Amino acid sequence: MKPKILLPVLIIISTMIGCKKDDPAASITYSKVAITKVTLLGISNGNNGVNWDNALAGNYPDVYFKITQAGTTTSIFDLPTNQRYENIQNSSLPLSWNFNSPYLIITNLSSSIDVDLYDFDSLSTDEYMGTTRFSFATYTTGSSKYPPSATVISGSYIVKLDFIWSN
Numbered sequence: 001m002k003p004k005i006l007l008p009v010l011i012i013i014s015t016m017i018g019c020k021k022d023d024p025a026a027s028i029t030y031s032k033v034a035i036t037k038v039t040l041l042g043i044s045n046g047n048n049g050v051n052w053d054n055a056l057a058g059n060y061p062d063v064y065f066k067i068t069q070a071g072t073t074t075s076i077f078d079l080p081t082n083q084r085y086e087n088i089q090n091s092s093l094p095l096s097w098n099f100n101s102p103y104l105i106i107t108n109l110s111s112s113i114d115v116d117l118y119d120f121d122s123l124s125t126d127e128y129m130g131t132t133r134f135s136f137a138t139y140t141t142g143s144s145k146y147p148p149s150a151t152v153i154s155g156s157y158i159v160k161l162d163f164i165w166s167n
């Protein structure tokens with residue numbers, strides 16, 4: 001009788017081991033994410049119908065960004081304004097900014113960040129354009145967690161962040 005019992009038991013054990021091998025991603029967790037690149041994919045042509053700059057003279061917004069804790073003015077990163085892209089229209093996009101290693105590190109993966117876009121103006125105060133919000137809790141759960149990038153659409157504004165996840 002013993003050999004007849006042994007074979008089904010072996011099949012069950014090998015099936016259990018097989019399940020673990022087939023799904024290694026389910027057990028992976030990361031404690032931080034590096035933002036390696038910010039890509040601008042869409043902007044609004046104006047502020048409530050008013051052009052950002054003198055479009056009739058061929059002037060369009062001169063775009064840079066600041067990253068803040070979501071919903072606050074607490075700065076995480078301010079792009080130096082001399083790294084702005086000048087005279088941007090949607091036909092100019094995509095445009096991107098790369099961070100250098102070790103990149104921009106986010107260690108609180110339950111937090112959210114805002115990417116705030118601005119129009120640099122040399123003769124007046126820079127104009128706030130719009131915000132896209134990235135919630136890391138969204139990217140650390142579910143079947144497609146820890147994506148290599150995420151794209152957020154907020155009205156006319158579309159921003160993509162590239163990620164490297166690690167511990």
Ligand SMILES: [Ca+2]
Nearest residue numbers: 052053119121
């Ligand atoms: Ca302006």
Ligand SMILES: [Ca+2]
Nearest residue numbers: 053062120121
């Ligand atoms: Ca401007």
